[in-house]
Structures are given as structure tokens and as C-alpha cells.
Amino acid sequence: MTTIDEIRDNFELLDEWDDRYRYVIELGRTLEPMPEAEHCAANKVQGCVSQVWLARHVERDGGAPVLKYRGDSDAHIVRGLVAIVLSLYSGRTPQEILATDALAVFDEFGFRDHLTPQRSNGLRSMVERIKADAKEALVEAS
Numbered sequence: 001m002t003t004i005d006e007i008r009d010n011f012e013l014l015d016e017w018d019d020r021y022r023y024v025i026e027l028g029r030t031l032e033p034m035p036e037a038e039h040c041a042a043n044k045v046q047g048c049v050s051q052v053w054l055a056r057h058v059e060r061d062g063g064a065p066v067l068k069y070r071g072d073s074d075a076h077i078v079r080g081l082v083a084i085v086l087s088l089y090s091g092r093t094p095q096e097i098l099a100t101d102a103l104a105v106f107d108e109f110g111f112r113d114h115l116t117p118q119r120s121n122g123l124r125s126m127v128e129r130i131k132a133d134a135k136e137a138l139v140e141a142s
Contacts, residue, residue: 004087017114028079034072047125049118050075056133064093065137085126094134102127
């Protein structure tokens with residue numbers, strides 16, 4: 001999976017938004033395939049115009065739980081946005097997830113000015129879902 005720092009570096013190299021959109025779509029193609037069984041109502045993210053699924057897997061190795069995700073969407077650009085969200089959050093502890101401000105990263109990339117309001121709402125819905133998962137994992141761990 002591409003790291004958020006690699007994504008940030010690549011975004012800085014791309015001046016045109018057409019190129020940035022193509023790059024986001026390309027990121028979506030790098031997502032690990034999601035098994036059909038995980039395309040279920042429990043994994044569906046509410047608040048997205050496109051269909052978005054986030055499947056959470058919690059790993060515990062004696063320390064803090066680590067949340068890992070697989071994601072998918074039926075829209076190419078949204079699939080790329082899922083890839084960016086997962087680069088920020090997947091493989092992190094609940095504390096790291098809650099301390100990460102994804103919306104600030106999206107603003108840094110210029111998404112607020114270049115995504116439709118519906119897509120921006122969908123991004124927020126994905127982030128809220130992952131932060132809710134992190135809070136739930138903290139409660140379960142205590």
C-alpha cells in the first residue's frame with residue numbers, strides 16, 4: 001500500500017487537477033481486492049453517494065489493538081479516495097487513528113475546492129466510521 005507521505009509527494013509533483021484525478025483513480029486500482037462476502041450491509045458506509053464498503057479487522061499482539069481495513073467503491077474516483085483514507089488509518093492503533101486529522105490532509109491536497117459536496121460528505125463519512133471503530137476498539141480493549 002502506498003504511504004500517505006508518498007501520496008503527498010506525488011501530489012506535489014502534479015500541478016494540473018486532471019493529472020491529480022488520474023492519480024487518485026490509479027491509487028484506487030492499487031487497493032487489495034475485497035472479497036464479495038465483505039460487500040455487505042454491515043460494511044457499507046452510510047452518507048456516501050457512491051457505494052463504499054470498509055471492512056475492519058482488529059489485530060491484537062498483546063499490545064494495543066491495531067485496526068486494519070479493506071475498502072472498495074463502485075466509483076473509480078471514490079475508490080482512490082478510499083485508498084487515501086486507508087493509507088492514513090489502516091494498520092494503526094485506535095489512539096493513532098483518533099489523533100490523525102484526515103480532513104486537514106484532504107484540505108492540504110485541495111480536495112475541498114475540487115470535490116463535489118457529495119464526495120466531500122462521503123469522505124467525512126468514511127473518516128467518521130473509522131474514528132467510531134477506533135473508539136469502539138478502545139472500549140473493548142479496556
